[in-house]
Amino acid sequence: MPIRLENVAIAVRDLEATVAFFTDLGLVVVGRDEVSGGWSDDAVGLDGNHAMIAMLRTPGGEGVLELFEYVHPTAVETGPTLPNEVGMHRVAFSVDDLDHSLQVAARHDCHPLRGVSTYGDAYRLAYVRGPSGIIVMLAQALSPG
Numbered sequence: 203m204p205i206r207l208e209n210v211a212i213a214v215r216d217l218e219a220t221v222a223f224f225t226d227l228g229l230v231v232v233g234r235d236e237v238s239g240g241w242s243d244d245a246v247g248l249d250g251n252h253a254m255i256a257m258l259r260t261p262g263g264e265g266v267l268e269l270f271e272y273v274h275p276t277a278v279e280t281g282p283t284l285p286n287e288v289g290m291h292r293v294a295f296s297v298d299d300l301d302h303s304l305q306v307a308a309r310h311d312c313h314p315l316r317g318v319s320t321y322g323d324a325y326r327l328a329y330v331r332g333p334s335g336i337i338v339m340l341a342q343a344l345s346p347g
Contacts, residue, residue, distance in 0.1 A: 300342035
């Protein structure tokens with residue numbers, strides 16, 4: 203049986219600010235919902251689960267982010283993820299113009315962890331600390347293809 207990645211879900215502290223960041227980078231909101239009730243409690247494993255969600259897709263339609271902000275129970279704050287921590291690490295996007303994407307990120311007060319790097323002769327890239335501490339990799343191919 204084939205398998206397909208449906209989406210990656212990320213809990214955020216401010217859904218609207220995070221949606222604004224990702225849509226400014228070029229993702230498109232394809233749906234919004236408010237989820238709660240028995241099915242949601244059972245699926246997530248939290249009693250009284252209640253969240254606001256937004257589904258965002260890349261313009262090519264292949265990658266989907268599900269962003270959600272908890273209404274109940276109260277979200278648990280954690281420290282910013284470090285690049286060498288085990289677990290969810292980052293979300294990566296190919297971009298046509300890295301410098302422009304970094305300018306867009308900066309408008310949301312989101313900046314590279316250290317700077318822009320070049321990976322061989324393949325990519326210019328940067329890891330950006332996005333909203334809610336999400337690490338976002340932006341990579342621009344150095345040659346078409």
